[in-house]
Amino acid sequence: MAKINYYTEEGLNRLKAELNDLKTKGRAAIAHAIAEARDKGDLSENAEYDAAKDAQGLHELKISKLEEVLANARLLDESSIDASQVSVLSKVKIKNKKTGAEVTYTLVSEEEADLKLGRISVGSPIGKGLLGKKVGDTAEITIPAGKIDFEIIDISR
Missing domain, CATH: 3.10.50.30 (Transcription elongation factor, GreA/GreB, C-terminal domain)
Structure with a gap:
């Protein structure tokens, strides 16, 4: 069962902005890092590539968790x-x-x-x-x- 959290309008907007930032700028930065690492040669022995792929997984996990928080967020009516x-x-x-x-x-x-x-x-x-x-x-x-x-x-x- 997901936990319902209550937010002020300011807090909810801050979470939405963070999610948008992660999905746009964050994903673009990770894609750039993966492309750079891929250009450096053999992927089987490329530690930079592995690190970039791990960072991508963690980034997507953060996005997923934030989406879950927003799905269970409720706006407080003062x-x-x-x-x-x-x-x-x-x-x-x-x-x-x-x-x-x-x-x-x-x-x-x-x-x-x-x-x-x-x-x-x-x-x-x-x-x-x-x-x-x-x-x-x-x-x-x-x-x-x-x-x-x-x-x-x-x-x-």
Whole structure:
């Protein structure tokens, strides 16, 4: 059973652009490398040719996997998401109850997660622990370093 993933419009467009790039520029570059290696003589003893053919196989595998991801991708409609509780695409302001530190995260799919931009995956320990919580709730989250209690301060879109 294929895993359904939910994406923002920006994330879905980025995946489509990457697939298009792999199919056009990527395939052309590999075909050029194979042709160059073929021109160098005997294929039975040509390591460059073998390497280029291996690269072609890996490239096609990457294309296949990306096509599968796109086939199972669903676009998130932000207008239909309940803003009263934490869900995918929620922007959540949380406070560490022990240290008092406040952090704001946006919950996104795994492929769109980027901690530098404040985007964490709904599949991460913190993301899983926040899902379904409401403002004022406390989320006890188990991370590799132990348990942390976070208070949900604000939820927005």
